[in-house]
Amino acid sequence: MTPAIEPGDWLLVDPTTARWPRRGSVVVFREPDSGALAIKRVAAGPGDRVGFAGGYLVMAPDEAWLLADASEAVTAAAGHGPPIDSRRFGPVPLDQLVGRAWFRYAPLRRIGRIPRLAAAAP
Template identity: 35%
Template sequence: METTQTKDGGTRAFRVRSWLRREALPIVAMLLLLGTARASFANHYYVPSGSMQPTLAPGDRVVVDMSAYGLRVPFTRMVLLERDVPQRGDVAVFDSPGDGARLIKRVVAVAGDRVVLRNGRLTINGQPLAADAERGEGPEMFGARTAWLDLADGGGPDIPGVVVPAGKVLVLGDHRGDSLDGRYFGFVDADAIYGRAVAVYWRRGEGLGWQRL
């Protein structure tokens, strides 16, 4: 038995298709573009713990430059346009090699660096990073970047002396005595780092602001 569609039914179907073309498809396209932009250019990160204190506090919201180390095909490691590489002192976002959790830590050493960590204090290639090197006090200096440390819980596990392999970086938390970092899960692939944290834009008790990292 053949079925026929009434004039009213055909009109409704036409209206639905017309609405999809005019309204729904542009919305879907916009959402896809926004998702691509977040994956490729800029995103934000919610800090869940105190492992980066005092630089980052629990609850901080951080702007992340997703293109800092190259413009990539969204959700892949494929680089379309190379820009920079992770540098010592960068606060970077990446997935833990241990369990895949999204983390934010400081890049403290890059390929070829020899690293010694004693009592929470770094020496890179024989050069102590403490501002007061003789006393081993003050913040650590990564070129133009300054990293204030939290050593209230001690320095955590020492690193007696290792060389960072090619294609890798070493990441540590600024709260050296309370940070699950490279001392536990090892080196991180340099090309696995998603982006560089730029600034804290919201902090509990302070609200909106712009504190550069």
């Protein structure tokens, strides 16, 4: 999730917004495959359309499409595989969202709000 989130960042998470993710927000959620806590950006919310495999998917009223900020080309250049996000595990049910990461309180040089941005093209 660099540069928005760097490894070791300390984040405040607002759990009250878990059920209405807005496009561009950074959210903490439980991965459908593993149940592990993960962090990605909301690329599409309930009812939105996302491009996929030459066509498109429509999000159900209870799911969101969560993507890493980095493209596959960027992670490949860094020596990693593709980002593990909705392109891998599909739409994420909203009840798996833990909350919206909205503020970074450490490290000191990076303190500040985490802005909503346009997510990477789905």
